[in-house]
Amino acid sequence: MSNTRDRIPTLRLVPHAEWGALHAQGEDERSVDAPAAVREVDWSILMARAQVGEREAYRRLLDEITPYLRSLAVNSHRDPNDVEDTVQDVLLTVHAIRHTYDPARPFGPWLVAIAHRRIVDRLRRQGRARQHETPLEPEHETLAATGANYPETSVDSTAVRTAVERLPPGQREAIKLMKLQEMSLRQASAASGMSIAALKVATHRGLKTLRKLLTGSSTEA
Amino acid sequence: MIRTSDLIEALVTDARPVRRLRAPVQRAALWLLLPALIFGLLALGHGVRPDLAQRLGQPDFIVGTAASMLTGVLAALASLMLNLPDRSRHWALLPVPALLVWMATLGHGCLVNWVDIGPDGVQLDETARCFGTVLMTSLPLALAMFAMLRRGSLLSAGTVALTGSLAVAAMSATAMSIFHSLDATVMILVWNLGTAALIVAMGSWLGHR
Numbered sequence: 199m200s201n202t203r204d205r206i207p208t209l210r211l212v213p214h215a216e217w218g219a220l221h222a223q224g225e226d227e228r229s230v231d232a233p234a235a236v237r238e239v240d241w242s243i244l245m246a247r248a249q250v251g252e253r254e255a256y257r258r259l260l261d262e263i264t265p266y267l268r269s270l271a272v273n274s275h276r277d278p279n280d281v282e283d284t285v286q287d288v289l290l291t292v293h294a295i296r297h298t299y300d301p302a303r304p305f306g307p308w309l310v311a312i313a314h315r316r317i318v319d320r321l322r323r324q325g326r327a328r329q330h331e332t333p334l335e336p337e338h339e340t341l342a343a344t345g346a347n348y349p350e351t352s353v354d355s356t357a358v359r360t361a362v363e364r365l366p367p368g369q370r371e372a373i374k375l376m377k378l379q380e381m382s383l384r385q386a387s388a389a390s391g392m393s394i395a396a397l398k399v400a401t402h403r404g405l406k407t408l409r410k411l412l413t414g415s416s417t418e419a
Numbered sequence: 420m421i422r423t424s425d426l427i428e429a430l431v432t433d434a435r436p437v438r439r440l441r442a443p444v445q446r447a448a449l450w451l452l453l454p455a456l457i458f459g460l461l462a463l464g465h466g467v468r469p470d471l472a473q474r475l476g477q478p479d480f481i482v483g484t485a486a487s488m489l490t491g492v493l494a495a496l497a498s499l500m501l502n503l504p505d506r507s508r509h510w511a512l513l514p515v516p517a518l519l520v521w522m523a524t525l526g527h528g529c530l531v532n533w534v535d536i537g538p539d540g541v542q543l544d545e546t547a548r549c550f551g552t553v554l555m556t557s558l559p560l561a562l563a564m565f566a567m568l569r570r571g572s573l574l575s576a577g578t579v580a581l582t583g584s585l586a587v588a589a590m591s592a593t594a595m596s597i598f599h600s601l602d603a604t605v606m607i608l609v610w611n612l613g614t615a616a617l618i619v620a621m622g623s624w625l626g627h628r
Contacts, residue, residue: 248434249436249437249439250436251434251435251436251437252434253431253432253434256430256431256434257427257428257431260427260430260431261427264423264427279420282420282423283420285423286420286421286423286426289423289426289427289430290426290430291574293430293433293434295504295571295572295574296437297437297438297439297440297570298440298502298503298504298571298572299439300439300440300442300503301439303505307505308504308505311504311505311574312504312572312574315504315574315575
């Protein structure tokens, strides 16, 4: 059993815009000293009329309670879409059970109880949805391995190129042809005039030297 | 997402006149006519239990039966109160004192009886007739109760269903204690409240989807 009733806020005055409309309707005597109470009586009368099928009264009631419902929903939801969804949930519920309102009783608690219930329902639904979801955040857009997330250190091409330039001539030639230009052994042999065996040895040694020069085992062009 | 102003327009277009719900006390009285009717029919068709006069001399029987009937009345009222959105949730506690008294009079005697009845303690026809009484009271009462509750608001469906079922169970048990010497209170309670608990559990499970 929930004790939501205990936490229900009292009916508050909804400011300016609707207030004008309220005065314009000139329906019965009302004291400006007790606007919230007057508003509630108004809503009560409007709902009583809506119950007998007066569409104008119903439209005015829904128009007037909407900003009030929004002010209630804003307290629990930050996303404007959630706020609007909640307001619409409440309006639908009010419509579905409008026959349960007894005009002899105050309108405020009736409306607030429905609103509160719907706000809590949406919060619960969101809580459940969140249990099954992982929000996509900037850190999820990279790979798990830290090395992959620093492209400037992993593929520092200028460092590789200067290191290649510092290789002994034979090794440099072999690395350039075999690794940078990605030639086959036969093509590289034809281009450089070196034998295939010599190319293999030079490439192997060149890579070894490069590894030493770059002081890391991860960089291999 | 539909715009709120459009929604309001749609709702206004759909605003047919509605029949206001009667006050909970009136609705409870209306529902209580049904057990009264059933009790009357049972008394005519089946007759009260043979040892009723003798049992009426026993205070624990009187207290127990009165408490179960009171539990039924109060639970029905509580359920119909909770059926309105603006009534306090504390109405659910209304039948609790009567329920406690009723449970206290059951004591262990009914459990012992239940065990005594066992596989061969009671003839089949008595058990069958007894089940008949339980069905005849429980079923229409439950159907009527849920039909009434469906008319109202089910914003707090769990407590509404539980108190409603308690009302049905209490009335069925009252019928049993007046019309049968067999004490089936525990069975009736388990049956009715079990069903209600099942409905509530299913509701919350489906609600979690």
